[in-house]
Amino acid sequence: MMYRFVFTQLLSRLDPEDAHHLVVGALRLLSVAPVVKRLVHRRLAPRDPLLRVQAFGVHFPGPFGLAAGFDKDARCAEALSALGFSHVEVGTITAHAQPGNARPRLFRLPGDRALINRMGFNNAGASAAAKALGRTRGVPAVVGVNIGxxxxxxxxxxxxxYVAGAKELAALADYLVVNVSSPNTPGLRNLQAVELLRPLLRAVKEVADxxxxxxxxxxxxxxxxADEDVDAVADLALExxxxxVIATNTTISRExxxxxxxxxxxxxxxxxxSLEVLRRLRSRVGDRLVLVSVGGVEDVDDVWERLLAGATLVQGYSAFIYEGPFWAWRIHRDLARRMRRHGVTDLREIIGRTAS
Known part of the structure; x- marks a missing residue:
């Protein structure tokens, strides 16, 4: 209730990007206040053993994390972890610093519970992010790094x-993501074509390995x-x-x-x-790949549905703007309650349960 008042009376009256910088600034202050950060982490971070999940050899305290796009320069990942996200994906980070597209470039659609962005990968570059990621963490935090x-x-x-960015960042990341799906960098989505994607992923994988x-x-x-292209990327990932695979990024559709x-x-x-793509991927790859579902996730019902459909991890972002700082904590709390209500003692029991 308090956040809704703050959002309505203050944040919604600011330019969306200015409001974002204000929030990131506050989170950076939390990040450099070790005592407060630890107290917040103790209160809001997922601690229930029921929520623990392992994916690609990494232990996550819960399945619900923050998608890339919020913390572009890895400046407040610890604070975001303290607020209850089981993992924070920072970026998108490019090998070289760049200002991004001209403002205005971020727009709220409150009636649709949506955002439109054409940020253009504005970030301080891989070297700056590497310095931030190299600092000792004051609280536990699983941090993925998204590169573009x-x-x-x-x-x-x-x-x-991409290889230049990976060389700077891969060793500092708990996991690394190749982003070839943003609509805001000219020609980027062309790289999703298998004949272009194969040498790119092979080269970055060599660095990560x-x-x-x-x-x-x-x-x-x-x-x-297209569905057949989703299948082709899934097959390439296995190959x-x-x-x-993280599915999905933002859409250019306005339907x-x-x-x-x-x-x-x-x-x-x-x-x-997003749910449709997740289900298609699961039917294609089964449990041979970790599937991370993102897109339109708002509450525990969405997280539960994505887990049943085959996601091991779920991410959100846009609803964070509308729901406020206790959003991730509430989702993990409600998820643990639902698991107990259904007699589920391990998340692995429900991952992919409704997958065809």
């Missing part, structure tokens, strides 16, 4: 660009892929020995909303297609 292509790098040099602990590697795909702003649409309108 620098805008000015031509498509022909994309492999080299060469880190001291072998960093798990995943690829993030768009919801706008190359990737650890998982469910009236806004004509360009960019990637996220939030509630993405729910149905």
């Amino acid at each position: 292509k620098t805008k000015v790098v031509p498509e022909a040099e994309a492999v080299h660009d 060469g880190t001291p602990k072998r960093t798990p590697l995943l690829v993030k795909i768009a919801p706008d892929l 190359l020995g990737l650890d998982g 469910a909303v009236s806004s004509t702003e360009t960019g990637g649409l996220s939030g509630r309108p993405l729910k149905a297609r």
Whole structure:
């Protein structure tokens, strides 16, 4: 109730990007306040043994995490973990710093519980992120690193660009994600074509496999892929020995909303297609890959549905803007209650239960 008042009376009246910077600034203050951070973590971070899950060799205190896009430069991952996210995916980070697209580039659609962004991978670059990730963590935090292509790098040099970012960041990540699915970098989605994606993933995987602990590697795909292309990416991930697939990124479709702003649409309108892609992936790969479901996730019902459909991990972002700082804590609390109500003693019992 308090957050709704703050959102309505303050945050919603600010430019969305200015409001985002305000929130990130507050989280950075929490990150550098060790006593407060530990107290918040003790109160809000998932601790129930029922919620624990293991994916690609990494132990997660719960299945629900924050998707990439919020913490672009890895500046507040610990604070976000303290708020109850089981993992925080930082980025998208490019090998070279870049300002992103011109403002305005972030738009709220409150009636649709959605966002549109055309940020364009604005970030301080891989070297700056590496410094932030290299600091000692004051509270436990599982941090994934999402990497993308620098805008000015031509498509022909994309492999080299991704490899440069991976070399800076892979060893510092609990898992690494190759993002080829944002609609806001010209030509990026072309890299989802298997003939272009294969050499890219193979090269990045070589870097990830060469880190001291072998960093798990995943690829993030768009919801706008045709079904046969989803199948092709799934087959490629198996062929190359990737650890998982994240489905899905934002959509360029406007079928469910009236806004004509360009960019990637996220939030509630993405729910149905994201779930559809998850189910298709599960039917294609079974439990041979870890599937991470993101897109339109708002509450414990959505998380429960994604787990049943075959996701091992679930992520959200847009609803965080509308629900506030206790959102992840509530989802994990409600998920543990539901598991007990259904007599579930291990998350593995329900992952993929309704998958065909």
